[in-house]
Amino acid sequence: MANLSRADVEHVAHLARLGLTDEELSRLEGQLNHIVDQYAVFADLDTDAIPPTAQTIELENILREDVAGPSLPFDAVVGNAADRRDGYIVVPPIIGGDET
């Protein structure tokens, strides 16, 4: 099984949007490799003919009419945001700082 290098750990942290300290990255490098070592048990198990299981009870999709129902009060929902103005959630600009 593959080993994670320090660069791999940094790459995964970026994919996961986790800002980690050098100390955390070093500790995770060791721990993740130790955990991934456990996956080696799969090597001797032939699963080519086995279908994957994503869920265990046989439910089918149930469609309902697309009818709007009552919603939560706006303030109750937006009220949890760290930064609000005029009933909106304030976020940093996504595309360029000055473009509007």
Next chain:
Amino acid sequence: MTDLTRLLAHEMTDLLHSGQVSARELAEAHLAAVERQNPALNAWLTIEPDKALAQADAADRRLAAARAAGQDAVAALPRLLGIPVALKDLISVAGGQCTAGSRILEGYLAPYDAHIVERLRETGAIFPGKTNMDEFAMGSSNEFSAYGPVANPWDLETVPGGSSGGSAVAVAAYHAPLSLGTDTGGSIRQPAALCGIVGMKPTYGRVSRYGIVAFASSLDQIGPLARDVRDAATLLHAVAGRDDRDSTSAPESVPDGLLTITASDDEAAAWLRGKRFGLPREYFVAGMDPDVERRIREGVAALESAGASIEDVSLPHTDYGLATYYIVAPAEASANLARYDGVRYGPRLGDGDVLGNYLATRGQGFGAEVKRRVMLGTYALSAGYYDAYYLKAQKVRTLIKRDFDEVFASGIDALVAPTSPSVAFRFGAKLADPVSMYLSDACTLPVNMAGLPGLSVPCGLSEGMPVGLQFIGPAWSELDLFQVGRGYEAITSGAEWRAKEPAQLALADDPATLSPDQRIAGRA
């Protein structure tokens, strides 16, 4: 006067119905126990005396009206009217905090009630507050809570198990007769076992998860913790069933038999006669505590003496369970936890740019175990590794599920196994090595992988610490499992260990007793 907190929920219900006790008296007795012991146990993250007492007064009004209307009206009252139920702090209660044990949800107020909270409100249950847990339900010791560890009332130097550690301690320490937890890989059954109480993970889809903070969506399930089997069955009945807001909740009927499990020991014991129990040899793993194994084998022998047949069975893919689980669960967690970005709720950290805010909010808002699992899941799902890890794990999951299907198809009524390979361990014992912590759930997590119900019942003590016996059944067999568990209670009703209370309750009562955090700091 007897201590009301020592009663079982069904005994409380009888006293409420006859008018010998009021819901307010019950609520006050339980709140007093919480106030007195929470500094030493840290089982509760929120305590809501005012709301709980108002709920109790409303329950008393319903009780009085029913009593005035006559015997039939009283008999028709919901069984949980006026009964305190502790809620794990990942269950949304409108207007209250819901931290999921994490800093990243600090200050968040749930805008709505979870489905199970709506159901319990209709029954008139009382909510004293919210219980401590491992952050995002990831952990087997409750040491991964951002709000401090929880002490086990049997020995304050040991963990209660996790992730529903606070819910288990609340019931074991008589702060509430009932609690609700969630179980993704053992998070109800393992703490129930370590605290000497009853805990059930129902079949996947049995209880709606609307309003519950998600960890691993193909595995998570809500279930009851209680001090006896009948109480656990009553609580499951109150919350189970289809809800349109959770598309994974199943349209299976919920058996009313859950409410009428026999009180008679003779009847319950007779139910075991002729039952076929499978003893899965792979569950008696190397590294299992030998004294725990003795308690389990004594429990199995008691079932046999009661007229059940015990058959050796094999679940050959059990050894793949841990690796499979530690791909599937972190992968799903990494997707579910992507929503915590500091934009819509929770603290927002960083100095202004979008990516920087995400990195800071998530890097500082999540604790070590959550970050480990998000990393693991992100890795398992990342380009180049998906087939080798996630797809492979889903295929092995099929094999694990088939093992169970084949055993039950052969006529076995239920499997009997240890819940946990050890009793409660000391704080810190498994913190240095994540894999040793993960092994705590080796006997419970295959049940989640297969979506089956599992029940843990107390089966004795090992060096003074509780041991749990696990019954595993086919999908939707909760009533059968509860009847088996009730039968086991009946045939061991005279056992000396049944009369024992958690050994350090008196110490937890003492205001001079240290908090779990202080205890650990003092040891270092």
